[in-house]
Amino acid sequence: MEPRIASLQPLCRGKRFTFAQAVVEYAGRRFRRDLLLHPGAVVILPLLGDKTIMLRQWRPGCSCWLHELPAGTIEEGEDPAETAARELEEETGYRATRIEHLASFYTSPGTSTEKIHAYIADGLVKTRQRLEEDEIIRLEIIPLKEAVRMAVNGEIEDAKTITTLLLYAARTGLLTEL
Template sequence: MSNEHLIEKTVSSKTIYEGKIIDLTLHTVQLPNGKEAQREVVLHPGAVTVLALTEKDTILLVKQFRKATERVLVETPAGKLERGENPLESAKRELEEETGYVASEWKHLASFYTSPGFADELMHAYVATGLTLKQQNLDEDEFIDVFEVTADQALQMIVDGEIYDAKTLTCVYWWLRERALQGKA
């Protein structure tokens, strides 16, 4: 089945803002019915997140303040891709920088758009196992606490509203599903 009847064609676009992390563009589009509309689009180089599984059947989570939400959020370790960077290499870098751990085994979990209504950010999620603690190496403007949780604790944190970051929910629910399939639930 063709999706041509849903496509919006770009008539023109202009960059409104160029930043360190994002750019903002304004697009004039022709709608499927022939009318024109405006679309604001945030351009982002993409990001990674890591579900780091320990040998104790726990996962590593981080807490950090997120200015956009004005809150300290509980998240899976994550970070922005450098322009042109391989997502797996970025995931390895971010895990070590944020948590101090390196992993011997990596598996791609999924890739998904974080907010496709206005942004092109594509998040790549990985599962990391075979963890070894090295040294946390935060950027000078990063302040992060690292901690471990069990499956029951992670689920309770979701129920209690302590975890509501989408990438973290995606990773935790995948982990809980995998555990259930293995009879660990």
């Protein structure tokens, strides 16, 4: 018998996420696990020639500034590619003429249902940035090689950004150039 979630009890609902307790059944046993129910998210690697747009974003979870790629939560009924296009423009003020799926991955499957969909965006056209009131963001346009070097050297601490940069670099041969 495969493990299964026998029941899911919401404990607390926030603006976007629900904290719940799952009862898991496996091999005649039942046990409880706490879960963060998450609708999923996207991360976008915007390409401006040989440069990329990075964010310096203040995050309350670590109470610190992090180097990140643009990202955001998937809204109800929204396709991940639509979320990627929307979040890119809102956070950076650039619209992409082409968005390509790179990969999808779970962020912390032991405690969260969040799955992130990574996209590459190019053919960028300048529009205007439209931040949400709770977003504290500074834009940085840096060479793509520098961003990858920062990920490899531990200067970037955001997992979705590290994963996306290194996947892209591995697939394009950029890792061998460092």
